[in-house]
Amino acid sequence: MSDPLAVIAQLPGVPEAVDEAREAVDRLYRHRVLRRRSPEVSTESSLRGARASAAIEGADVPLETLRRDEVTDPIVQGALRASAELGRLGPTWRKAPRQVLARLHTVAAAGLTTDLGRPRTGDEAMTARMDGLLTLLATPTKAPALVMAAIVHAELAVLRPFGTADGIVARAAERLTLVEYGLDPKSLVPVEVGHLELDYADGLAAYLTGTSEGVASWVRQCASAVTLGVRETTAICEALQRG
Structure with missing residues (x-):
């Protein structure tokens, strides 16, 4: 059985970037503040991620x-x-990702459109590619969670399946993937903050080229976003420690 995510995980510079992000998350999880105040840190991280x-x-x-x-x-x-919705959607993400994406759009796009939770129609190429993404999510892979999250994020961002609030949905789906597939199970890392600090549009433009270099560049950028998110959460922990 082919494993396209595992192939992406071995593109130039990707293994090193993923390992660096993984080590940053591991160091964060050893912070003494998290022994008792992990839910508080997660709540603050969620707020900062949404703002970003x-x-x-x-x-x-x-x-x-x-x-x-x-x-x-x-x-x-x-x-x-x-x-706020991510905590309720985790168990469903692996089993019914289409349902989760519809729910994310429903809450993200309220006030922007009345067509909530319904993908755009009339674009057969987009529909086929979305079906491919959902199939990819359901297929076992040896790729790290960060690689899967990066591809989920990019595909949703560039395909714009709903036509409104697609960026919000894409970044929420990335974070949900990082949580549910084991990199950040307590949802402590506001990866969105990292994306805000980096050249987000250029990163997606590189991915959209479809070249190995462009895809690798995007995954490396997502790894950097995780590392920057760890820095943000570490600052939250240090502030709580100081009282």
């Missing part, structure tokens, strides 16, 4: 404004709802 995801879409609001619940922008609200 909305900022990538052009709706950049200060973190403190979010804490005061003063934001009515539908993009920001959608990112917050999608982030």
Whole structure:
């Protein structure tokens, strides 16, 4: 049986980038604050991740404004709802990814469209590629979770299956994959923060070329986003430790 994700995992520079991200996550999980305050850190990480995801879409609001619940922008609200929904969708992601994506779009795109949770019609190439992605998710692979998450993210972002809030859905699906496939089981790492700090559009443009170099570049960028997300969570832990 072919394993295309495993092939991607061996592209130039990818194994080293994935290992570096994995080691960063492992170091984070040993932080003493997480022994008792892991849920608190996860909640804060979720908030920061949602803020970053909305900022990538052009709706950049200060973190403190979010804490005061003063934001009515539908993009920001959608990112917050999608982030909050991840904890309930984990067990379904492996079994029924199409259902999960529909749910993520429903919460992410409320206020942006009335056609919630329904993929665009009339684009046979997009539909076929989406079917391929869902089949890939259901196929056993030896590839690391980070590689799978990177491909899920990129495919959803470039295919735009719903036509609205696709970026929010793509980044939420990436984070859900990192959680459910074992890299970050406690959902501590706001990978969205890392993507905000990096050249997000250029990374996706490289992926869209379809070349081995472009795909490898995107996966390496996702690994860097995880490492930057670890840095963000470490700062959260240090702040809690200081009281």
